[in-house]
Amino acid sequence: MTQSRNLGFIGLGSMGSAMAPQLLKNGHAVIAYDIHGAAREDFAAAGGLTGDSVAEVGDRSEIVFTSLPSPQIVRDVAAELAETRVRIMVDLSTVGSRASMDATIALAGRDKGFADAPVSGGRAGALAGRLTLMLAALPAVQEEVAPLLSHFGKVIPVGARPGQAQTMKLINNIMSVVALAATSEGMAMGVKAGLDPRVMLDVLNVSSGQNSATKDKFPRAVVPRTFDFGFATGLSLKDVRLCLDEAQALGVPMMLGNLAKTMLDITAAQFGPDADFTMMARVVEQWAGVEIG
Ligand code: NAD
Numbered sequence: 001m002t003q004s005r006n007l008g009f010i011g012l013g014s015m016g017s018a019m020a021p022q023l024l025k026n027g028h029a030v031i032a033y034d035i036h037g038a039a040r041e042d043f044a045a046a047g048g049l050t051g052d053s054v055a056e057v058g059d060r061s062e063i064v065f066t067s068l069p070s071p072q073i074v075r076d077v078a079a080e081l082a083e084t085r086v087r088i089m090v091d092l093s094t095v096g097s098r099a100s101m102d103a104t105i106a107l108a109g110r111d112k113g114f115a116d117a118p119v120s121g122g123r124a125g126a127l128a129g130r131l132t133l134m135l136a137a138l139p140a141v142q143e144e145v146a147p148l149l150s151h152f153g154k155v156i157p158v159g160a161r162p163g164q165a166q167t168m169k170l171i172n173n174i175m176s177v178v179a180l181a182a183t184s185e186g187m188a189m190g191v192k193a194g195l196d197p198r199v200m201l202d203v204l205n206v207s208s209g210q211n212s213a214t215k216d217k218f219p220r221a222v223v224p225r226t227f228d229f230g231f232a233t234g235l236s237l238k239d240v241r242l243c244l245d246e247a248q249a250l251g252v253p254m255m256l257g258n259l260a261k262t263m264l265d266i267t268a269a270q271f272g273p274d275a276d277f278t279m280m281a282r283v284v285e286q287w288a289g290v291e292i293g
Helices: 016-025 037-045 054-059 071-082 097-108 122-128 139-149 164-192 197-204 212-222 233-250 255-271 277-288
Strands: 006-010 029-033 063-066 088-091 113-116 131-136 153-159
Touching: 006 016, 006 054, 016 029, 016 037, 016 063, 016 122, 029 037, 029 054, 054 071, 063 071, 063 139, 071 088, 071 097, 088 097, 088 139, 097 113, 097 164, 113 131, 113 139, 113 164, 122 131, 131 139, 131 164, 139 153, 153 164, 164 197, 164 212, 164 233, 164 255, 164 277, 197 212, 212 277, 233 255, 233 277, 255 277
Parallel strands: 006 029, 006 063, 063 088, 088 113, 131 153
Antiparallel strands: none
16 A cells, blocks of 8 residues: 555546545545536545645645546646645546646646546446556656546556647547547448347457457447447547547548547537437438448
């Protein structure tokens, strides 16, 4: 077990509400804040302390973790934390490398450290303490935060420059959406041609077409028609937009990435941004006039 620390946690949403209790379970004192009172009450019921503001959490913690929905909110929270007694901010959100760099600059101006540690594995992985965490920070900061991050899952250091882990995370997410789009098309085609979708997945999962959609999203959320994989179309669009912006800034073509974004745009227009992103399969189904299931 790591030494017990005074930690803060800001953003108790789908991910944060599953991650912050892991720190409690591992013997740390945790004070948390979310703009929603109900989220704070749930954390208090789980045995945590709650604060009334970002500033209060920053003043009462050595290290603060954040799990927030947008780049601008991460920038704003970093600016607020810079004015508190906290030493290090560790951002677990997916917000792109520019937000991480802005947060680093805001905190460095007050002699504080920043680490970006975006996660993959969804709420189920967060509840089980089995996420994958990509970590980028200066070596001294990495050394201090990696043992704490290991309470959430497997930590993979990817670089010394904050923002590098964000870039890694965005690459993963756009590849996963491209796979979801390609799998939706292939599965709709097979079903329309009379193939059984379960048999198709059996074949694909031992063949070269296998991917995260054939292995997980389709068997779990599309073929059983639950569409409850647990990731909203709007959040996926945010990630894909951030990735396309970074790719463009680097001068890297992302033709398939742009097509995947169009598929997400249509999914959001048709079913709303809160709809699970596996609903993309229904867009293809409607067009093709078949149901994969
Ligand atoms: P969410 O919208 O459920 O949670 C965000 C929380 O932040 C909400 O409870 C909201 O009230 C709170 N919040 C917003 N502004 C705040 C502020 N100024 N101060 C304090 N709290 C504030 O989102 P989520 O699904 O938990 O995702 C959080 C981050 O993790 C996002 O960046 C997302 O892209 C990333 N992520 C999500 C998943 C997933 O499966 N849901 C997986 C990996 C990464």
